[in-house]
Amino acid sequence: MLANLRQSIADWIFRARFPEAAPVTLVQRRIFILPSKEGYVFALVLLVLLVASINYALSLGFLLTFLLAAMGSVAMLHTWRNLAHLKLRPGRCESVFAGDIAQFAVLVESPVRERYAVAFRRRDEDPVFADIAEREVATVPIPVKSTRRGRLKCGRVEIYTRYPVGLFHAWSYFDFGQTAIVYPRPDPSAGPPPMQSQSESGEGVPIPGEDDFHHLRDYRAGDPLRHVAWKALARGDQLLTKEFHATASGELWLDWNDARAADPEARLAFLAHWVIECERIGQRYGLRLPGSAIPPGRGEDHRARCLEALALHGEGPAP
Amino acid sequence: MSRAMPNAALDAKGVMWLLGAMLFVVAPHLLRMPEWVAGFFLVMVAWRGWVAWRAQRFPTRWIVLALTLGAAAGTFLQYGRLFGRDAGTTLLVLMAALKLVEMKTSREVLLAIHLGFVLVMTNFLYSQTIPMGVYMLACVWLFVATLVGYQRSPGRAPGVAGRLVPAGKLLAQALPLMLVLFILFPRVAGPLWALPQDARAGLSGLSDTMTPGNISKLIQSEATAFRVEFEGEIPPYQRLYFRGPVLWAFDGRSWRMSEFSPAAALEYPKAERPVKYAVTVEPHGKHWLFALDVPGTLPPGVSARHDLQLRSVRPVDARLRYEMTSYLDYRFGEKLPAGFREFALRFNTWQNPRTIALGRQWAAENPDPRRVIGRALQHFNSQFTYTLEPPLLESEHPYDEFLFDKKRGFCEHYAGSFALLMRAAGIPSRVVTGYQGGEINPLNRELIVRQADAHAWVEVWIEREGWVRIDPTSAVSPDRIDNGINAALGPIGVIPSIIAADRFGILSNLRFAWDALNSQWNQWVLGYNTDRQRQFLARLGIDAVDWMNLAIWLAAISFAVAGIVSLALVIRDLPKREAPAVRAWRRFGEKLAKAGLARAPHEGPLDYLARVRAARPDLGEQAEAITQRYVRARYGEGISPPEAQELARLVRDFRPA
Numbered sequence: 003m004l005a006n007l008r009q010s011i012a013d014w015i016f017r018a019r020f021p022e023a024a025p026v027t028l029v030q031r032r033i034f035i036l037p038s039k040e041g042y043v044f045a046l047v048l049l050v051l052l053v054a055s056i057n058y059a060l061s062l063g064f065l066l067t068f069l070l071a072a073m074g075s076v077a078m079l080h081t082w083r084n085l086a087h088l089k090l091r092p093g094r095c096e097s098v099f100a101g102d103i104a105q106f107a108v109l110v111e112s113p114v115r116e117r118y119a120v121a122f123r124r125r126d127e128d129p130v131f132a133d134i135a136e137r138e139v140a141t142v143p144i145p146v147k148s149t150r151r152g153r154l155k156c157g158r159v160e161i162y163t164r165y166p167v168g169l170f171h172a173w174s175y176f177d178f179g180q181t182a183i184v185y186p187r188p189d190p191s192a193g194p195p196p197m198q199s200q201s202e203s204g205e206g207v208p209i210p211g212e213d214d215f216h217h218l219r220d221y222r223a224g225d226p227l228r229h230v231a232w233k234a235l236a237r238g239d240q241l242l243t244k245e246f247h248a249t250a251s252g253e254l255w256l257d258w259n260d261a262r263a264a265d266p267e268a269r270l271a272f273l274a275h276w277v278i279e280c281e282r283i284g285q286r287y288g289l290r291l292p293g294s295a296i297p298p299g300r301g302e303d304h305r306a307r308c309l310e311a312l313a314l315h316g317e318g319p320a321p
Numbered sequence: 322m323s324r325a326m327p328n329a330a331l332d333a334k335g336v337m338w339l340l341g342a343m344l345f346v347v348a349p350h351l352l353r354m355p356e357w358v359a360g361f362f363l364v365m366v367a368w369r370g371w372v373a374w375r376a377q378r379f380p381t382r383w384i385v386l387a388l389t390l391g392a393a394a395g396t397f398l399q400y401g402r403l404f405g406r407d408a409g410t411t412l413l414v415l416m417a418a419l420k421l422v423e424m425k426t427s428r429e430v431l432l433a434i435h436l437g438f439v440l441v442m443t444n445f446l447y448s449q450t451i452p453m454g455v456y457m458l459a460c461v462w463l464f465v466a467t468l469v470g471y472q473r474s475p476g477r478a479p480g481v482a483g484r485l486v487p488a489g490k491l492l493a494q495a496l497p498l499m500l501v502l503f504i505l506f507p508r509v510a511g512p513l514w515a516l517p518q519d520a521r522a523g524l525s526g527l528s529d530t531m532t533p534g535n536i537s538k539l540i541q542s543e544a545t546a547f548r549v550e551f552e553g554e555i556p557p558y559q560r561l562y563f564r565g566p567v568l569w570a571f572d573g574r575s576w577r578m579s580e581f582s583p584a585a586a587l588e589y590p591k592a593e594r595p596v597k598y599a600v601t602v603e604p605h606g607k608h609w610l611f612a613l614d615v616p617g618t619l620p621p622g623v624s625a626r627h628d629l630q631l632r633s634v635r636p637v638d639a640r641l642r643y644e645m646t647s648y649l650d651y652r653f654g655e656k657l658p659a660g661f662r663e664f665a666l667r668f669n670t671w672q673n674p675r676t677i678a679l680g681r682q683w684a685a686e687n688p689d690p691r692r693v694i695g696r697a698l699q700h701f702n703s704q705f706t707y708t709l710e711p712p713l714l715e716s717e718h719p720y721d722e723f724l725f726d727k728k729r730g731f732c733e734h735y736a737g738s739f740a741l742l743m744r745a746a747g748i749p750s751r752v753v754t755g756y757q758g759g760e761i762n763p764l765n766r767e768l769i770v771r772q773a774d775a776h777a778w779v780e781v782w783i784e785r786e787g788w789v790r791i792d793p794t795s796a797v798s799p800d801r802i803d804n805g806i807n808a809a810l811g812p813i814g815v816i817p818s819i820i821a822a823d824r825f826g827i828l829s830n831l832r833f834a835w836d837a838l839n840s841q842w843n844q845w846v847l848g849y850n851t852d853r854q855r856q857f858l859a860r861l862g863i864d865a866v867d868w869m870n871l872a873i874w875l876a877a878i879s880f881a882v883a884g885i886v887s888l889a890l891v892i893r894d895l896p897k898r899e900a901p902a903v904r905a906w907r908r909f910g911e912k913l914a915k916a917g918l919a920r921a922p923h924e925g926p927l928d929y930l931a932r933v934r935a936a937r938p939d940l941g942e943q944a945e946a947i948t949q950r951y952v953r954a955r956y957g958e959g960i961s962p963p964e965a966q967e968l969a970r971l972v973r974d975f976r977p978a
Contacts, residue, residue: 040431047435051442056509059639061847062445062454064503066461070438072498073465073491079887080491087894114894119474131474166487167465168431168472 021179025091028161032174035082041169044074074169081170084117084163088134092178093141095156097185097306097313098148099274104182105143106156110134119165124157151186151270151313155179185274185309189263192272195279195287196260253298254280254287256308270312277312281305291315331425332478335470336373339433340366342463343421346440349456350414353447355399358411361392365418372422385423392419410443427471437464451842462488494890497882505858505875507868508851526605527565527754529578531777533714533723536733536754539775545603546756546775547611548840549768552597556613558758559802560649562778562790563611563770565755567628569664571744573672574719576737576752578630579664585627589615590787593650601642601843608632610643611755611770614790615653617646627661628751629653640848654787657749665749665782668741673720676738680745690783693746697739698796704728705735707798732801735793736777749782753790758805764837774805901965902954905972909947916977926952940977947971 011034026032037045048071055063093107108122112134121129122144134140148154162173261272273289280287281300288298289308296308344366351359365388371377380388392415393403400408417436424433441457466484469491473479526546528535547563568576595617602610610623610631619625620643622634633641657665670677683693711730716722720738723730730738736752743750757776759768778792795802844853858865858874865871910920910929918936920929930948934941950968954960960968 040428043431044435047438051438054442058446059850060442060445060449061849062449062457063442064506065454065499065846066438066441066445066457068499068502068506069458069461069492069495071502072495075498075883076491076494076886079890080487083890083894119472131477133474133477165472166469166491168468 021177024178025089026176026178028085028088028090028174030086033082033085033172034174035078035170035172038164038169038171041074041171044070044169048074073167077167078170080166081163081172083115084120084165085161085172085174087113088117088120088161089113090161090176090178092180095180095182097183097310099185100148100151100187102184103145103147104154104184105145106180106182108142108144108159108176108178109139110142111139112136117163117165120161120163123160123162125160129162146182148182148184151184151267152317153314154182154184156181183310183313185313186267186270188275188278189268189271190275192261192263192275195254195256195276195285252286254285255290255298256280256287257290258292266316270315274309274312277305277308331373331427331430332476333373333376334478335430335467336424337370338463338467338470338484339430339437340370340373340421342437342460342467343417343433343440345463346437346444346457346460347414347417349444349447349453350410350440354407354411354414357395358414361395362414362418365422369421369424379425380422385419388422389416389419392416406446410446413440413443430471431468434464434468449847451839454846458492462492465491494886497886498879501878501882502875503849504854505863505871505878507865507871507875508849508854526603526607526772527609527775529566529568529607530575531568531577531733531737531752531754532575533719533730533734533737534711536731536775536777539772544772545839546605546770546772547600547602548843549601549759549770550599551766551768552599555761555766555768556594556596556649558805561613561758561768562776562792563613563756564629564631564753565611566609566753567626567630567780568752568754569628571668571741573669576740582626582628582630584624585629587616587619587625589648589651589653590655591650591652592617592648595646595648597644597646599642599644601640601840601848602637604637604639604641606636606638608634608636610637610641612645613647613649615648615651617648620645639850640843642844642848642853652787654782655785657782662749662782665751666744666747668744673718673741675718675721676724676741677745679724680742683742684746684748688747690746690748690781693743693748694781694791697742698791698793701735701739701793702796705730705797707731707794707801732794733777735797736779739791739793740779740781743779743781751780753778753780757792757802760805762833762836762840764833765840767837767840769836769840900954901962902951902960902968905947905965905969906951906955909944909951909972909975912972912975913977918977926955937977940975943971943975947975 048067051063051067051070054060055067089111091109091111093109095104095106098104110120110132114136116136117134119131120134121131122142123129124144124146127145130142130144132140132142144156144159146154146156156178158175158177160173160175162171164171256273256276258269258273261269261276263269263272273291277287277289279285281304284300286298286300287308289296289311291311294311296304296311299307347362351362368380372379393412396408396412396415397403399411402408403412413436417433417440420429420433420436424430438461441460444453444457462485466488469487470479470484473483527539566578569579570577592615596613598613600611610633612631615629616625616631619631623631623643624634625631668677680693683696687693687696706729708729709731711723711734712727714720714722714727714734720741723734724738740750740752754775754777756770756774757778758774759770761768776794778790778794780788780790782788792802849857855865858871863871863874906926913919913933916937918933924932926948930944933944937944947968950960950964950971954965954968
C-alpha cells in the first residue's frame with residue numbers, strides 16, 4: 003500500500019521531467035523520506051516502553067524510551083544523508099538476446115562519505131545493493147529482463163536506502179532514458195546457413211563438411227547439436243564441439259528471403275542464428291533485409307552491426 | 322517452512338551478535354531467576370548459535386510449540402501466575418529465548434531486537450542504580466549495532482567496528498534530544514493502572530510492628546533509608562532522631578501501630594531551634610515518612626497524626642523528596658485526653674509478670690515519674706549489655722526473660738521493656754521507631770541515613786511536660802547515640818569492616834564520593850517526578866503546571882535541538898569551500914572565456930598560458946603573473962595568505978575583454 007502510494011506520488015511529481023540529462027545529483031528536494039514498515043513497528047514499541055515507564059515510574063525507563071526515540075529521529079537524518087549528494091550517470095549496456103537479462107550500468111559517485119546499502123530497484127523487481135566508497139565511482143548493474151527484440155528501455159529506477167537502522171525509507175527516482183539493443187533470439191531450428199544464396203555475388207561456399215573438421219573445443223551454449231562430438235562424449239569426455247575450419251573462400255549473403263519461416267519474427271530469429279553460425283566458423287557474410295543491406299564482412303563489430311539491424315528491423319529510429 | 326535451512330539473509334555473524342546482545346541484557350535476570358530459567362535460556366541460545374554457525378536445520382514447529390507451552394507451564398508452576406513482575410519477566414525471558422530459536426527472517430530479527438529493548442526496560446523494574454544504567458546503555462548499544470549490521474548490503478556483513486561505530490554515533494547524537502525529552506516530557510503522578518503486587522517486592526525498612534529481634538535484623542543492611550540535606554548547620558549528632566512509626570498497642574510481645582489515630586494540629590506551647598531540611602526517602606512501600614522531632618511545616622500531600630507521625634497520602638512506592646521544618650526544642654501533648662491516656666497505659670497482666678511487678682514496685686516506692694524513669698535507666702546502665710546478636714526470647718514472657726535472665730539486647734529490647742515498665746508504673750508511654758544518627762558526607766554536606774541506623778526509643782507522658790523522649794539505649798550504650806552504630810558495636814557488615822581497616826581514608830573518601838554521586842542521581846534522574854519537574858522548570862521560567870504550555874515548550878526545544886544536531890551533520894556534507902587560489906584561477910578562466918579564450922578541460926595551466934600568450938600578446942604579462950602564482954600554489958610549495966590575496970587582486974584587475 004505504502005509502496006503504491008509512493009509510486010503514485012512519484013508518477014505525479016516526475017511526470018514531466020523524465021527522462022532527464024545526466025549527470026543527476028540527488029539534491030535535497032529530490033529525496034523523499036518516510037518511515038518504513040519497521041519504523042512504524044518501532045514507534046509502537048516506543049509507545050509500549052513509554053506507557054510502562056509512566057506506569058512503573060521508571061526514570062531509567064523514560065531515559066531508555068527517549069534515547070531510542072531520539073536515536074530514531076537521528077537515524078532519519080542518517081538515512082537521508084546516505085542518499086544525499088550522490089551523483090548518478092548512465093553507463094553502457096551490453097546488447098543481449100531476447101529473453102536474456104540486460105544489465106543497465108549506472109555509475110554512482112559519492113562526493114562525501116562512504117555509503118552503505120544503497121539499493122536500486124525497478125518497479126516490482128528485486129533491488130540491487132551497492133556500497134559506494136568515498137570519492138569513488140561504483141558501477142551498479144541494473145538487471146532488466148528482455149522479452150522481445152528491439153529497443154529495451156531501462157525506465158525509471160528507484161534508488162533507496164534504509165541504512166543505518168532500517169526505520170526509514172529514503173528514496174529518489176532517476177531515468178536517463180537508457181536503452182539497450184535486444185537481438186532476436188537465434189533459432190537453431192533454422193539449420194545451417196544456406197549454402198547457396200540467390201544473391202548475385204555469392205559464389206557459394208560449402209558449409210564445412212566432415213573433412214573440414216579442425217579440432218575439438220568445449221561446448222558452448224548455442225552450438226548446434228549436430229556439431230557435438232557425441233563419440234567423445236560416449237568415451238566419457240566432457241561435452242565437446244567439433245570445430246570446423248572455415249574455408250573463408252567466399253562471401254555469403256544471408257537473405258531475408260532465404261529464411262523460410264512463417265512470420266517475420268521467426269525469420270529474424272533464423273537470420274540471427276545464421277549470423278552467429280557464420281561468425282563462429284569464420285565465414286564472411288553479408289545481410290540483406292527488405293529495404294536495407296549490410297555488405298559482407300567479419301568480426302565482432304560486423305556481427306554486432308548485423309544483429310542490431312535484425313533487432314531494429316521494422317522499429318522506428320532511435321528516440 | 323519449519324524445516325527450512327537458515328536464511329541466507331540471516332548471516333551467522335549477525336545472529337551471533339544478536340545472541341550476544343540478548344545474553345548481555347538477560348544476564349541480570351538470569352542471576353535472580355530460578356536456575357531452570359537460566360538453563361533453558363542458555364540452552365536455547367546455544368542451540369540457535371549452533372544452527373547459525375553450522376548451518377543446521379531449525380527445530381520443527383511442533384518442537385517450538387511444545388517448548389513454548391512448557392515454558393509457560395513452568396512459569397505458572399513457579400509463581401502460580403503468568404503476570405506480575407517476577408512471573409511476567411520470567412515469561413518474557415523464556416519467550417525471547419524461543420523467538421531466537423525459531424527466528425529465520427530479517428523481520429523476525431527486528432522483532433527480537435525490539436524484544437531486547439523491552440527486556441532492558443524489565444531490568445529497570447529491579448534496579449535503577451548507576452551501574453545498572455551504564456550496563457543497560459551498553460546493551461542498547463549492542464542491539465543497535467546488531468540492527469546496523471543487518472541493514473548493510475546483503476552478503477557484506479560488517480566487522481566489529483562497522484557495527485559499533487555507526488551505532489555509537491547514532492546513540493551519541495541522540496543524547497541531546499534524549500535529555501530535552503527527559504526534562505520536558507510531562508510527568509504524570511502515579512500509575513496508570515494498579516501495579517502488580519510484587520512490583521515493589523524486596524523493599525527493606527521499618528514495619529508497623531516491633532518485636533524483639535526485628536530491628537537488629539534490619540540494621541545489618543547497608544541500604545540507604547533516606548538522605549537529608551540541611552539548610553544551614555547540621556544539628557548535633559545526638560539530636561538526630563528521625564521519628565517514624567509510633568507504636569501504642571502492646572500484646573505482651575509486640576508493639577504495634579494503632580489503627581485509630583486522628584490528625585492533629587501542629588501547635589506547640591514551645592517550639593524553638595527550627596531546622597530546615599529536605600529528605601529524599603527511598604521507596605519502602607508504606608505510608609509513613611521520617612522527620613526530626615516535631616514537625617513545623619509539612620510538605621503537600623502529607624498529614625501529621627496526633628502522635629506526630631507523618632503520613633503520606635500515597636504509599637512511598639517511588640523515591641520521594643520532601644522539604645520541611647522541625648523544632649528541636651519543643652513541648653507538645655501537654656493535654657492527654659482520657660482515651661489516649663488509657664491507651665498509653667494498657668497492657669495485659671498475665672504476660673511478663675515480673676516486669677510488671679518491678680514497675681509497680683518502683684512506682685510504689687516513689688510515684689514521681691522522673692524518679693521512676695531515672696531508676697529504670699540506672700537499672701539498664703548497671704547490668705545490661707548492648708549487642709547486635711541478642712539471644713532469642715522464646716518464652717511466653719519475653720520481657721521477663723530479657724530483663725531478668727538474658728540481660729543482653731538491642732534497642733528494641735530496651736525500648737520495649739522500658740515502655741512496659743513505665744506502663745506498669747502508671748506512666749503513659751509509647752514506643753517510637755525511626756532512625757538515629759547517620760553519616761555526614763563531607764563532599765556535599767549531606768546526611769546519609771542507612772537501614773543500619775534504625776532505632777527504637779520511648780516517649781513517656783509527664784504531667785505539665787507532655788510527651789518526653791527517653792532513649793533507654795543511651796543508658797546502656799551512650800556511644801550508640803553519640804557516635805553512631807558502628808562506634809557502639811564495631812563495624813557491622815562487610816563494607817564498614819573494610820573501611821575500618823583502611824587507615825588512610827581513601828576508601829572512605831571514595832565511598833563518600835560515590836554516595837554523593839548516587840544522591841545526585843537519585844534526585845535528578847530517578848527522583849525526577851511531577852513535583853521536581855515543576856520546580857526545576859519554574860527555575861528556568863517554564864510553567865510546567867499547564868500541560869499545553871509544557872507541550873509547546875517540549876515541541877519547540879526538541880525541534881531546536883534536533884535542528885542543531887541535523888545542521889551539524891548536514892554542514893559537513895556541503896561542498897568544500899574553494900581555496901582562494903583555486904577560486905582566483907577559476908575567475909581568471911571565466912574572464913578569458915568571455916574574451917573567446919576558454920580553457921579546454923584537458924589543458925594544463927602552462928599550456929593554457931602559452932595559448933593565451935599567442936592569441937593575445939597584450940595580456941601575456943598579466944596572465945603569466947597569475948599563472949605562475951597559481952601553479953606555485955597548486956603544484957609547487959604553496960603560497961602564503963598575502964600572496965593569495967595578491968593573486969586575487971591580479972585576477973580582479975585582469976580585464977581581457
